[in-house]
Amino acid sequence: MPDNVLEIRDLVVEYHTDDAHIYAVNGVSLNVKKGETIGLVGETGAGKTTIAKSILRILQSPPAKICSGSIMFDGADLMKLSEKEMQHIRGNKIAMIFQDPMTALNPIETVGFQIEEAIRLHNKISRVEAVRRACEMLEMVGIPAERYKEYPHQFSGGMKQRVVIAMALACKPMLLLADEPTTALDVTIQAQVLEMMNDLKTKLNTSVILITHDLGVVANMCDSVAVVYAGEIVEYGTAEDIFDRTAHPYTVGLFNSLPRLNTTERRLKPIKGLMLDPTIKPPGCRFSDRCPEATEKCCKQPPPDVEVSPGHIVKCWLRGGSN
């Protein structure tokens, strides 16, 4: 337990709008170990970003409401901290990289200033010292320090994402939340950024929660993986568990949907149907209406978390007792 940086217990988040209650996160529990990269994988609307934003408590409320759950970080429950205490954590001990580098930067400040600002907010140091550290950060992500005084529009997409990463790592956070950090980038640039993130992570021993829908990125980056469907973690395990001993029918479906480079099969096997309407709270398994193996029990009773092998947990009726 002491080597866990973050422990989420039974997190429930709902969005309350005039028309409906949206059940975004439905009882998620997750541990993040020190220095570990954990992948949160799932499709649009599965609740991945909501989980990350709950950790930092930056969900817009209303409409969002964290209904229950605890998030233990650094000996304190983040849910119980005051706004002031949270400000000390945000950007300092926990930092976040947002999906779109084009909108994450302030267009009317220089990139150097934006990094320096983060450093000065959290450290009592002189301006000169902050500038020096900001320059160091820029160099670390592969941008020459001479570009300190340039504005975001003078950078390309990949370079902007490097700036965002430099900003996030400026205070040497214990935990980094990376929300689709490379989705907006081209593959060759994505490869550059991922390699750089891996290097920096090892150098700073930061834990990373990597949110992505790309199983290829997960295979390259993650030690463990949590597969999210309709606001629940349906499968959790090490990367080997998920990729080699795939157990949950949804995860199986995800892998089958991917066009593979190494097979010659001429037809993909998509998961039938669409993602569950998040305003519905079904009595049974949330995946049951799309699941090819669903039984009557699946539709009626919520599935248990089954530990199919040590540390490999599957939320499914059909995997109980086996192995």
Added chain:
Amino acid sequence: MPPLLEVKNLKKYFNTKGGMLHAVDDISFTLDAGKTLGVVGESGCGKTTLGRTILHLLDVTSGQILFEGKDITYPKKKELMKLREDMQIIFQDPYSSLDPRQSVKETIMEPLLIQGKLSKAECEKKAKELMDTVGLAARFENAYPHELDGGRRQRIGIARALALGPKFIVCDEPVSALDVSIQAQIINLLLDLQESLGIAYMFVTHDLSVVKYISNDIMVMYLGQMVEKASSDELFANPIHPYTQALLSAIPIPDIHNKTKRIILKGELTSPINPKPGCRFRPRCIYATEECEQPQVLTEPLPNHFVACCKCSELLNNRRNTQ
């Protein structure tokens, strides 16, 4: 019999403030009926412009386009109207390519009404048939785009493209905006339609696993130029151009045991405005020498495998020696 589509030395330049932007620079290829040509490259390499220029959504700067052996480079208005029946496009973003104020039925009927060959009642009947073809339930006929999810919206876009019974469709990143499970459904639909209707596709994408899956031939573009073209299997088994090699190695493979060494490219795309003569990939290429400052010619080092690189025989020999 002439090929369905033949493009000869096609150029599309844009006059910008900074100078002449060479978006498509001297591209030639042929496409047979019922086949698929994949066009891959990073954002900004001109692949979308190529598709749009062939369809005359943009004017040709120079070169020649032949459709069923007939020169259609500079069509008259009437000819263009006729061409629209044969050539259609599916756009990338199903969110912005549909009129938010037209219902599903109206959207699909519109091309039929414009052509004015059928009465309104016949158009409606045809629209319903098309909805059935692309797997849209009849109950959605009066729905508006905002009521539908991305996968269904893309089905509308496909039905609209099919309405006039085209022989050739440009698919401009048709699945990039979709989740993997939905992406697989749409790819299967496109393959089914090709089989039953014999349509030829030009499939423009940056996603290399999708392109391998769907294409007969693949063309790799870099800054407006074709750098390599071969059959899908050949290109993936035997990439010769240094850019293709880097591009293929950068694909994140969803398999944790695949630890092939990535070729990480330095730098990013250079500007396509007033490019210098010679190989445009030169600034990022590890093999570049003075020789590369000469204009590159397309050669055929292996049967039906075209490469624009003066080093290609050298690269091939190196590979043979290491194998």
